[in-house]
Amino acid sequence: MTLALGCIADDYTGASDLANTLTRAGLRTVQTIGIPADDLALPEVDAVVVSLKSRSIEAGLAVSRSRAADKWLRSRGVSHVLFKICSTFDSTDAGNIGPVMDALRADCSEGAVLVTPAFPETGRTVYQGNLFVGAVPLNESPLKDHPLNPMHDSNLVRVLARQSGTKIGLVDLATVARGTDAVRARLAELEAQGIGAAIIDAVFDRDLETIGLVAGEHGLSVGASGIGLGLARALVSTGKVKPAAASSAAGAAVGGTAACLAGSCSQATLKQIASAEKVMPVLHLDPDRILTGPGEAQRALDWARPRLAEGPVLIASSSTPDQVAALQARHGRDAAGHAIEQTMADIAENLVKSGVRRLIVAGGETSGAVVDRLEIPGFLVGAEIAAGVPVLRAVGAEAGDMLLALKSGNFGGPDFFSDALRLMR
């Protein structure tokens, strides 16, 4: 298999978001969980998105896992790797975007790396290096309250400079608007100044197309689904990839019962849970009981099992920012996050044992814990449920045929859970 594009995603929802974007841009794409085993039957594809649960782990571990994925991709003919990060740049001053970017850049002896989380389809735009979420700067958006990676600075040149060992520059929107030659010239100018990476502005998809054409001439780029869109369109427009219609195989009916798990505490997910309560049974877990004893997962399973035969259920750990902060003050941020993720994984594992074959998970870290526990090695991409969220068909899962949706916390409309279930039969 000679791949046209290799991607390394720092969380599983972001990976499926990117796989969705590449598929809709005409690239045959598969999402793997980690580096796939040699015996995993992968279809002939143009792009592979290797999912890692590396966004919120210790930076050294994130670097080593990302470098291994990079090596695997390049051994299969990849000349460009996209390090896929969150469209809201979820990270802390301790990493991991900067350290991973620095390591991958060194490994491919890259000059200045283009970096942009812009994804206009979901309202993520970058202007003068500042990231906007809808109409507000990042630090005024709900991402300021993220449980693990609260974002308090919208200026990504500053944010990345605090994480990276290299100097960070800017390619502004006016340069992007002047086209590929102007971007190339600016990049060369920055490299001559010793700049190792540049935040590049993007407000519209046409900006991403310009960026994709230039980025694809290099060995590495860093960004969200938007730059993925640009790279994919560049591969198609330059004839390197013959566009393929999205396969319907990933959406074939699997039957079985259906369940939704919400670990995301994003404003969007809280609204989606509230909507779901009007149409399906919803259980709110008690996070303190999760942190102080083993019984909460069993309570959830005892609640869910008799209801599953009647229809889908939703089990949520999600709380408001104030409640999240209070729980973290009592138990510690990382301890709380890990314990709740693992409880969600316990619940998912036993729901599948009880016959659930259609599973929707809200939250990137939550999805990582659940998919790792279910030992699903990869996914094919199906229909798009909402911008950035496709139906996924498990490949090589112990439980056999399964459909999943791994919803980025911030993505999807109020009726996301119902919308997803309508497409997952």
Ligand SMILES: Nc1ncnc2c1ncn2[C@@H]1O[C@H](COP(=O)(O)OP(=O)(O)O)[C@@H](O)[C@H]1O
């Ligand atoms: N009620 C809660 N209080 C504190 N942390 C929580 C709560 N519910 C979930 N979490 C944790 O918050 C984090 C949510 O991250 P994630 O699943 O990636 O969601 P998102 O996609 O919104 O970023 C996880 O570590 C999860 O375990």
Ligand SMILES: O=C(O)[C@H](O)C(=O)COP(=O)(O)O
């Ligand atoms: O927002 C994005 O780019 C991705 O969909 C993503 O990385 C989401 O991460 P989350 O933890 O699910 O918010």
